Amino acid sequence: MxxxxxxxxxxxxxxxxxxxxxxxxxxxxxxxxxxxxxxxxxxxxxxxxxxSFGNATQLFLAPDHYIYRMLYSQGISMDDVGVGSKAGPSPADARTAWKIFAKNQHLFRGTPTSMWMGYVFDQIMGFEVKLSEETADFYFDRIGELLASDAYxxxxxxxxxxxxxxxxxxxxxxxxxxxxxxxxxxxxxxxxxxxxxxxxxxxxxxxxxxxxxxxxxxxxxxxxxxxxxxxxxxxxxxxxxxxxxxxxxxxxxxxxxxxxxxxxxxxxxxxxxxxxxxxxxxxxxxxxxxxxxxxxxxxxxxxxxxxxxxxxxxxxxxxxxxxxxxxxxxxxxxxxxxxxxxxxxxxxxxxxxxxxxxxxxxxxxxxxxxxxxxxxxxxxxxxxxxxxxxxxxxxxxxxxxxxxxxxxxxxxxxxxxxxxxxxxxxxxxxxxxxxxxxxxxxxxxxxxxxxxxxxxxxxxxxxxxxxxxx
Amino acid sequence: MxxxxxxxxxxxxxxxxxxxxxxxxxxxxxxxxxxxxxxxxxxxxxxxxxxSFGNATQLFLAPDHYIYRMLYSQGISMDDVGVGSKAGPSPADARTAWKIFAKNQHLFRGTPTSMWMGYVFDQIMGFEVKLSEETADFYFDRIGELLASDAYxxxxxxxxxxxxxxxxxxxxxxxxxxxxxxxxxxxxxxxxxxxxxxxxxxxxxxxxxxxxxxxxxxxxxxxxxxxxxxxxxxxxxxxxxxxxxxxxxxxxxxxxxxxxxxxxxxxxxxxxxxxxxxxxxxxxxxxxxxxxxxxxxxxxxxxxxxxxxxxxxxxxxxxxxxxxxxxxxxxxxxxxxxxxxxxxxxxxxxxxxxxxxxxxxxxxxxxxxxxxxxxxxxxxxxxxxxxxxxxxxxxxxxxxxxxxxxxxxxxxxxxxxxxxxxxxxxxxxxxxxxxxxxxxxxxxxxxxxxxxxxxxxxxxxxxxxxxxxx
Amino acid sequence: MxxxxxxxxxxxxxxxxxxxxxxxxxxxxxxxxxxxxxxxxxxxxxxxxxxSFGNATQLFLAPDHYIYRMLYSQGISMDDVGVGSKAGPSPADARTAWKIFAKNQHLFRGTPTSMWMGYVFDQIMGFEVKLSEETADFYFDRIGELLASDAYxxxxxxxxxxxxxxxxxxxxxxxxxxxxxxxxxxxxxxxxxxxxxxxxxxxxxxxxxxxxxxxxxxxxxxxxxxxxxxxxxxxxxxxxxxxxxxxxxxxxxxxxxxxxxxxxxxxxxxxxxxxxxxxxxxxxxxxxxxxxxxxxxxxxxxxxxxxxxxxxxxxxxxxxxxxxxxxxxxxxxxxxxxxxxxxxxxxxxxxxxxxxxxxxxxxxxxxxxxxxxxxxxxxxxxxxxxxxxxxxxxxxxxxxxxxxxxxxxxxxxxxxxxxxxxxxxxxxxxxxxxxxxxxxxxxxxxxxxxxxxxxxxxxxxxxxxxxxxx
The missing domain is CATH 3.20.20.140 (Metal-dependent hydrolases)
Structure with missing residues (x-):
């Protein structure tokens, strides 16, 4: 649940x-x-x-150094979460990248990132369940839909x-x-x-x-x-x-x-x-x-x-x-x-x-x-x-x-x-x-x-x- | 009021x-x-x-760097609040100087100066209204009277x-x-x-x-x-x-x-x-x-x-x-x-x-x-x-x-x-x-x-x- | 009492x-x-x-720099509280040393040492009275008994x-x-x-x-x-x-x-x-x-x-x-x-x-x-x-x-x-x-x-x- x-x-x-x-x-x-x-x-x-802002990974992960530095500190490669390098755009699949973020939410406990993301998901995107490994796909799809709409x-x-x-x-x-x-x-x-x-x-x-x-x-x-x-x-x-x-x-x-x-x-x-x-x-x-x-x-x-x-x-x-x-x-x-x-x-x-x-x-x-x-x-x-x-x-x-x-x-x-x-x-x-x-x-x-x-x-x-x- | x-x-x-x-x-x-x-x-x-300590400006403003530094930080000249310079005593009128202080009380919110002054006005001088632009004259006069008395x-x-x-x-x-x-x-x-x-x-x-x-x-x-x-x-x-x-x-x-x-x-x-x-x-x-x-x-x-x-x-x-x-x-x-x-x-x-x-x-x-x-x-x-x-x-x-x-x-x-x-x-x-x-x-x-x-x-x-x- | x-x-x-x-x-x-x-x-x-750990002074005072540095800061010699020097072991009588510590408990108010010692005396040694000049001998003797027992x-x-x-x-x-x-x-x-x-x-x-x-x-x-x-x-x-x-x-x-x-x-x-x-x-x-x-x-x-x-x-x-x-x-x-x-x-x-x-x-x-x-x-x-x-x-x-x-x-x-x-x-x-x-x-x-x-x-x-x- x-x-x-x-x-x-x-x-x-x-x-x-x-x-x-x-x-x-x-x-x-x-x-x-x-x-x-x-x-x-x-x-x-x-x-x-x-x-449109594209997808969840493009919007939230790839540009946000608060997020990928924390993931990186735990041994997660920047390539894997959508960050581009001098060699070009990240080869990562956006959905896979998003799942990595989703299942590492515990790293952000007590950080402002968790406050900010909670606000965005609740107040701006209307989610009623938390982001987790279990809800990662649901989030990814729903964010994609929202971002494709004019209102976003x-x-x-x-x-x-x-x-x-x-x-x-x-x-x-x-x-x-x-x-x-x-x-x-x-x-x-x-x-x-x-x-x-x-x-x-x-x-x-x-x-x-x-x-x-x-x-x-x-x-x-x-x-x-x-x-x-x-x-x-x-x-x-x-x-x-x-x-x-x-x-x-x-x-x-x-x-x-x-x-x-x-x-x-x-x-x-x-x-x-x-x-x-x-x-x-x-x-x-x-x-x-x-x-x-x-x-x-x-x-x-x-x-x-x-x-x-x-x-x-x-x-x-x-x-x-x-x-x-x-x-x-x-x-x-x-x-x-x-x-x-x-x-x-x-x-x-x-x-x-x-x-x-x-x-x-x-x-x-x-x-x-x-x-x-x-x-x-x-x-x-x-x-x-x-x-x-x-x-x-x-x-x-x-x-x-x-x-x-x-x-x-x-x-x-x-x-x-x-x-x-x-x-x-x-x-x-x-x-x-x-x-x-x-x-x-x-x-x-x-x-x-x-x-x-x-x-x-x-x-x-x-x-x-x-x-x-x- | x-x-x-x-x-x-x-x-x-x-x-x-x-x-x-x-x-x-x-x-x-x-x-x-x-x-x-x-x-x-x-x-x-x-x-x-x-x-006698003189008047309110002489007693409270001119010698108190906690006060005039804050006023100065907001563009108020030291000359205007009674602070003497190498050229001699401040040319400011004491009452006018006092009014400048009175109407800038908001600058001292959350500072120890506001705690100290509140104590002095209430406990030592018996004021029952706060210092403000409106009460500046009343304060100036009353402080002058008190300072002229033997008890002060x-x-x-x-x-x-x-x-x-x-x-x-x-x-x-x-x-x-x-x-x-x-x-x-x-x-x-x-x-x-x-x-x-x-x-x-x-x-x-x-x-x-x-x-x-x-x-x-x-x-x-x-x-x-x-x-x-x-x-x-x-x-x-x-x-x-x-x-x-x-x-x-x-x-x-x-x-x-x-x-x-x-x-x-x-x-x-x-x-x-x-x-x-x-x-x-x-x-x-x-x-x-x-x-x-x-x-x-x-x-x-x-x-x-x-x-x-x-x-x-x-x-x-x-x-x-x-x-x-x-x-x-x-x-x-x-x-x-x-x-x-x-x-x-x-x-x-x-x-x-x-x-x-x-x-x-x-x-x-x-x-x-x-x-x-x-x-x-x-x-x-x-x-x-x-x-x-x-x-x-x-x-x-x-x-x-x-x-x-x-x-x-x-x-x-x-x-x-x-x-x-x-x-x-x-x-x-x-x-x-x-x-x-x-x-x-x-x-x-x-x-x-x-x-x-x-x-x-x-x-x-x-x-x-x-x-x-x- | x-x-x-x-x-x-x-x-x-x-x-x-x-x-x-x-x-x-x-x-x-x-x-x-x-x-x-x-x-x-x-x-x-x-x-x-x-x-066995010996006596109270050997166990608690002589090796604990948190304790003897505080006593020293108040002019109490390290020799007097059991700390050995290059010249050899401390000449102090262990009980006398313990009494110095006992009567200076106020120095440790608000320090972690007082938290730690309170825990040790209560939870580990079962004392029901506080250490003080008055209870110093009782403590010294009781600690000695405990340390001599197999359970300690x-x-x-x-x-x-x-x-x-x-x-x-x-x-x-x-x-x-x-x-x-x-x-x-x-x-x-x-x-x-x-x-x-x-x-x-x-x-x-x-x-x-x-x-x-x-x-x-x-x-x-x-x-x-x-x-x-x-x-x-x-x-x-x-x-x-x-x-x-x-x-x-x-x-x-x-x-x-x-x-x-x-x-x-x-x-x-x-x-x-x-x-x-x-x-x-x-x-x-x-x-x-x-x-x-x-x-x-x-x-x-x-x-x-x-x-x-x-x-x-x-x-x-x-x-x-x-x-x-x-x-x-x-x-x-x-x-x-x-x-x-x-x-x-x-x-x-x-x-x-x-x-x-x-x-x-x-x-x-x-x-x-x-x-x-x-x-x-x-x-x-x-x-x-x-x-x-x-x-x-x-x-x-x-x-x-x-x-x-x-x-x-x-x-x-x-x-x-x-x-x-x-x-x-x-x-x-x-x-x-x-x-x-x-x-x-x-x-x-x-x-x-x-x-x-x-x-x-x-x-x-x-x-x-x-x-x-x-």
Whole structure:
């Protein structure tokens, strides 16, 4: 007998009755708010072409590193669950791949993946039994049917999810053709881009040279001169703004910033362009470019996001065989206090600049990030990120940040996902955890209920709207 | 309609009924204990002169970096809320400044500042409505009236607060004239000093040279020779002891200690004195001086406090415009295990020396500080400090320290404040959090109620009394 | 009147009624499971000779660094509580030593030691009053009587404790004569060894040279040549496997690994053997040997354990007077991401290798260890260790690890103790904390009860059995 699937209305709320009652009340205030998704990695082509998402494996397994990294950790090959490699698409049969996932549900106990998938299966797809080895075929078939129907095409889901705005993330070398197509289509869904220049800033990136070439072509600037290179950024930022961009995003290995003299910056750039630069040069160039990006943001108003601290593609063999972004990124300790100082010395006291900081190193919450954001006018704290985008992670974020930075130096939730169907699930988790955290403060008489009510509305809607200038 | 202000009797206690009932019982045991304040930054002149504190802005805003850093983080200028700069006193109208604070109360939701201010307004000043934009004038006027009355002068409040002892913190270059005046006045309040030699130890301090000169004058020693410099410290420590000092305090960027040979120490000192020293020299000199201070403490019995790990005056422009200590200090990672070893190798096993360690880096609680204090006879752990002097911060301290160091290698609470009126509020928070933590242990059958009762009395009174030799 | 000693059936469970009820139910499922103790430091001679444990001081104080380090931190000499030094056995009278411990019970409030000792006194020794100064003599006498009885000899207790398997830890230079004697005795208790080669790998170890000599003699290999040295390890590993070993163990100062070319490895080995090596050489050699051990594990199937991050013998005077392992080891920050990469590049994707990682640096749980173990097939996470083998420590481990690594990349509990009588107490704490953690997930509707039930059985029995190949 398959087990029943039924989300509990009180999920993620404390089991203490007085706290739970308050959490329910607070959550009810924002449960039906529209979704603002100001940072994420969905594919704009979905909304441009509005094609079917295909089958369960294509939709849920192949693109979701949260899922296949866990399976991989238990010795299950990525080939077997539908993940493509440099050699081409996965040879796996989609149904067989799905069954592997189905029978390994126990691996996800206690993980956010299980919360998200439970929500998707119940709330979005209407399943009434749990996914298991026994129900794998039923799930696979039913998901296929649903995805083939108009109601499960990208635009229909976007509308059903009540998404007010969804930002994707593109490289300066992207033509933004999909965004153009969305614009031209007359569809009302707001899908905007964000400017993520890492491929033309990170000289260690394997495609740096080829990307730089495209960057020059698209911008019409001489990107091999320092001044032309900077102009090319301004040019592409402007173009991105015509496609709705209100923010930039920077995913660097560290939070290092630099503020070199123009002469030194140009000399560094020339070493980078000529090749034969040192690893320190590459790091210094990324550092300098964060400060350059801040300078441009002062002019064009784009909010900056800094996502530092991942050792990318840590697994050498997986990188060689499957390429980038295959669930092998591992967090590192990150020092914000020394690393951000050059940028802060230059622009930390500006009133018209917003820099949103993220971290994979939770030790920085109370020690560095909350003290920095609780002082510098330009700094705000992004929500708990990636490995920490989870009930415990979000709770630690609020517990460790609030006492020094308050709620109003934070910016609400980012789903930051490429798993489109999980977006409502993720926002639901965030709203529940915020409700539960605020409920604890109220239940412990540290905050009044009416203040908590105003706060949860701000966290859900007003703070992201303001920080990202939506 | 203004909202009612009413502190709940159960504030900060768990909402779980059985834990809450035990917390109430434990808190009741120590609620009315006298206050021991063995480390803080109040101004002895207040108690010497016993003048009125002035108006609400002068008392609450201008000196409180917890408050103006939060306002500043949201783009509110320090000039506008009464904070003086190098150019002179703030030009702001006190009432206008107060209104800015009043209408930004939401920024402090969930912060200890809101707990402290709520206590002060309710318990000390008798307000029955909350501070808001609407009540700002009423508050400003009423506070002015109260502060003009005899009952709100420093000495009267000191007595009303039931303070048994209050330690201030002075530099060796301070004449301690205010302490002398208090002593001569016949007033019975115990206001003692503590020896904080940073300005004559930190060669990077902008006033190092001028302070050194005064140090020589006050001590009558040749402070430009190593031996004379050390004698000057002994001389001033003796003098501070005549003004009640039982402790020294050291606020260094790191916890580094050194134990150089006499020859090397003298050579280092000579480099420092001559100028042209390196940053490493300055660091090494601070490190060496911690060990010298420990050596002196073995002779004169002063308890040592080490407060390491702040990047002072991180905001360059604020430092240049407003000077030191303007809410721009940011914590750094701190390594105690390697850094303290030279001092511990020299004196770690002494029975007549007490060194109290503080941290701004909570990662050291369970990893370094509890293991160190749970072994070395000279080491005790100070309470959660500064950014962590908060309900969550205090709870993390107990949760992460107790299992390895127990309660008896800790020293009770320090308010560490320059905000005199917040002292009872801060001690109340500490007593409540300790009661709540102990109540959890009792409710989970990890500790007997009678042992918890004895423990909370020790934490509130006996442990600080012993550690600081009061 | 002595106070009654009575363990509460609900100890360590949340006081929230709904969570507690679920925790009781889950705990009941595994309460009587046999004990698997795949890593620890009991003395095999106990089970070989089956002699009496002597008196209370010999059994409980002298060997337990958790106890005497806490007493020492309060100025109580190790000599006075029965700890032997380099000069010979402690001169203290055993009864007098016991009384010191008895009257200092308050130091252990809130520590795991108090939980363990309470269990031992109540469940194993049948005391009905608490240990105190008043009952110290009664305890000392009664413990002496019990230990003299057959029922309290090592083998009888082993059976009474329902231990299915107990692993000790020996150096390659150990003859394993006690394990041979156990084997020859016909006794059915499974006491196996584990291979801990630190003394012949750590060139900084004070006995490195003499141990190396024994290593050569026992293995019959030329341990002064790189190839002979490696063969000697393979030889001893084989021998250890005949004594039941299924694992190796490595207690290094850091998690550094290296994968040198054969030529470079040999050159490094030669520097180590010749003496005059640098500290970096010693570190690099330890790093290289972890990779060599992994290579051997691929062949012989031994599970690897890495226990990094302790600054051993931090207290210079205690080390000089009393020797190693006297409660003076202090944790350090540990970086797994960079340090393990060479080993992971070589063997991280193998399916037939298991490497169990431990940490003393809890900051690595969510940041490094869970992401690594949630991806690499060879990696599993050992339980919270040493200073963190405690209710709060175990809870933090589950809270910080589960969301990224799940439960199935962990390996259940290790008692890791030399305190034989505390083994049931420690496993009981672990089972209770796991039950309580799972109960919270169930009570918050993050996990179904039947899944929690299956999980706690796996954590208690199936996962350690699989990871250690028992």
């Amino acid at each position: 398959p087990e029943a699937l039924k989300l509990n209305e009180d999920r993620l709320f404390s089991s203490d009755p007085s706290q739970r009652a308050i959490a329910r009340e607070l959550y009810a205030l924002v449960k039906d708010f529209p979704i603002l998704s100001p940072h994420g990695h969905t594919d704009p082509q979905w909304f441009a072409d509005n094609d 095409r990208p635009r229909a889901l976007f509308e059903r999810f009540n998404i007010e705005l969804l930002a994707t993330t593109e490289s300066p070398t992207d033509s933004l053709e999909h965004h153009q197509k969305i614009k031209d289509s007359g569809w009302q869904g707001r899908v905007v881009t964000a400017y993520r220049p890492d491929p033309v800033i990170d000289a260690e990136h394997e495609d740096f040279k080829s990307k730089l070439k495209v960057f020059g072509e698209l911008s019409g600037e001489d990107v091999y001169s320092w001044k032309g290179y900077l102009r090319a950024h301004r040019n592409r930022r402007d173009f991105f703004m015509t496609m709705g961009a209100t923010s930039t995003d920077h995913g660097h290995p560290t939070a290092k910033t630099a503020n070199l003299s123009p002469v030194d910056a140009e000399a560094l750039f020339n070493r980078i362009i000529r090749g034969g630069f040192s690893l320190d040069d590459a790091e210094l160039f990324r550092a300098q470019m964060l400060t350059e990006m801040a300078r441009m943001s002062l002019d064009d108003g784009l909010t900056m996001q800094i996502h530092p601290g991942a050792f990318r593609n840590h697994n050498l063999k997986v990188f060689e065989t499957y390429g980038r972004d295959k669930g092998c990124d591992i967090p590192l300790p990150t020092n914000y206090v020394n690393d951000l100082k050059p940028l802060l010395d230059a622009f930390g006291n500006e009133k018209d600049l917003t820099v949103i900081l993220f971290t994979l190193d939770e030790t920085s919450y109370a020690r560095e990030l909350a003290p920095l954001a609780g002082h510098y006018p330009i700094l705000k704290l992004g929500p708990s990120w990636w490995f920490h985008d989870s009930p415990e992670g979000m709770t630690r974020f609020r517990e460790q940040v609030t006492e020094t930075a308050g709620f109003y130096n934070t910016v609400g939730f980012n789903d930051d996902t490429r798993a489109f169907l999980s977006i409502p699930a993720r926002h639901d988790v965030a709203r529940r955890i915020d409700a539960n955290f605020l409920a604890r403060l109220v239940a412990e008489h540290r905050l009044e209920l009416d203040d908590a009510a105003e706060t949860i509305k701000d966290l859900t809607y007003n703070l992201p709207k303001a920080a990202y200038k939506l | 203004p909202e009612a202000l009413k502190l709940n009797e159960d504030r900060l206690f768990s909402s779980d009924p059985s834990q809450r009932a035990i917390a109430r019982e434990l808190y009741a045991l120590v609620k009315d204990f006298p206050i021991l304040s063995p480390h803080g930054h109040t101004d002895p002149q207040w108690f010497a002169d016993n003048d 002068r420093p000495r009267a409040l000191f007595e009303r607060f039931n303070i048994e002892l209050l330690a201030t913190t002075e530099s060796p270059t301070d004449s301690l004239e205010h302490h002398q005046k208090i002593k001569d006045s016949g007033w019975q309040g115990r206001v003692v000093t503590a020896y904080r030699p940073d300005p004559v130890i930190d060669a990077e301090h902008e006033d190092f040279k001028s302070k050194l000169k005064v140090f020589g004058e006050l001590s009558g020693e040749d402070v430009y020779s190593w031996k004379g410099y050390l004698r000057a410290h002994r001389n001033r420590r003796d003098f501070f002891m005549t003004m009640g000092a039982t402790s020294t305090d050291h606020g260094h960027p790191t916890a580094k200690t050194a134990n150089l040979s006499p020859v090397d120490a003298e050579a280092l000192f000579n480099r420092i004195i001559r100028g042209g020293f390196s940053l490493d020299d300055a660091e090494l000199f601070r490190a060496q001086m911690l060990t010298e201070m420990a050596r002196m403490s073995l002779d004169d019995g002063l308890t040592m406090q080490i407060h390491p790990g702040a990047f002072r005056n991180h905001n360059l422009k604020v430092f240049e415009t407003y000077g030191r200590d303007k809410g721009c200090d940011i914590p750094l990672p701190t390594n105690y295990v390697n850094d303290l070893k030279p001092l511990l190798d020299a004196f770690g096993n002494e029975k007549d020396l007490t060194v109290i360690l503080f941290t701004l880096d909570e990662t050291s609680y369970a990893r370094e500080l509890a293991p160190l204090a749970g072994h070395y006879p000279i080491l005790k752990l100070g309470p959660s400090w500064w950014f962590h002097d908060s309900p969550e911060g205090m709870t993390r301290f107990r949760e992460q320290v107790t299992e390895t160091a127990g309660f008896y290698n800790t020293v009770g609470f320090n308010d560490d404040t320059r905000a005199f009126l917040s002292i009872p509020a801060r001690h109340d928070v500490a007593r409540r959090i300790d009661a709540n933590f102990l109540a959890r242990l009792v409710a989970e059958h990890r500790l007997e109620l009678d042992d918890a009762a004895e423990t909370i009395k020790d934490l509130t009174y006996n442990l600080p009394k012993a550690a600081y030799k009061l | 002595p106070e009654a000693l009575k363990l509460n059936e609900d100890r360590l469970f949340s006081s929230d009624p709904s969570q507690r009820a679920i925790a009781r139910e889950l705990y009941a499922l595994v309460k009587d499971f046999p004990i698997l103790s795949p890593h620890g430091h009991t003395d095999p001679q106990w089970f070989a000779d089956n002699d 000899r090592p083998r009888a207790l082993f059976e009474r404790f329902n231990i299915e398997l107990l692993a000790t830890t020996e150096s390659p230079t150990d003859s394993l004569e006690h394990h041979q004697k156990i084997k020859d005795s016909g006794w059915q208790g499974r006491v196996v060894t584990a291979y801990r080669p630190d003394p012949v790998i750590d060139a900084e170890h004070e006995d490195f040279k003499s141990k190396l000599k024994v290593f050569g003699e026992l293995s019959g290999e030329d341990v002064y040549s790189w190839k002979g040295y490696l063969r000697a390890h393979r030889n001893r590993r084989d021998f250890f496997m005949t004594m039941g070993a299924t694992s190796t163990d490595h207690g290094h100062p850091t998690a550094k690994t290296a994968n040198l070319s054969p030529v470079d490895a040999e050159a490094l080995f030669n520097r180590i053997i010749r003496g005059g090596f640098s500290l970096d050489d010693a570190e690099l050699f330890r790093a290289q040997m972890l990779t060599e051990m992994a290579r051997m594990s691929l062949d012989d199937g031994l599970t690897m354990q890495i226990h990094p991050g302790a600054f051993r013998n931090h207290n210079l005077k205690v080390f000089e007077t009393y020797g190693r392992d006297k409660g003076c080891d202090i944790p350090l920050p540990t970086n797994y991401v960079n340090d393990l990469k060479p080993l992971l590049d070589a063997f991280g994707n193998e399916k037939d290798l298991t490497v169990i990682l431990f940490t003393l640096d809890e900051t690595s749980y969510a940041r490094e260890l869970a992401p690594l173990a949630g991806h690499y097939p060879i990696l599993k996470l050992g339980p919270s260790w040493w200073f963190h083998d405690s209710p709060e420590g175990m809870t933090r481990f589950r809270e910080q690890v589960t969301e990224t690594a799940g439960f199935y990349n962990t390996v259940g509990f290790n008692d890791d103790t030399r305190a034989f009588l505390s083994i049931p107490a420690r496993h009981d704490v672990a089972r209770r904390i796991d039950a309580n953690f799972l109960a919270r997930l169930v009570a918050e509707h993050r996990l179904e009860l039947d899944d929690a039930a299956e999980t706690i059985k796996d954590l208690t029995y199936n996962l350690p059995k699989a990871a250690y190949k028992l």
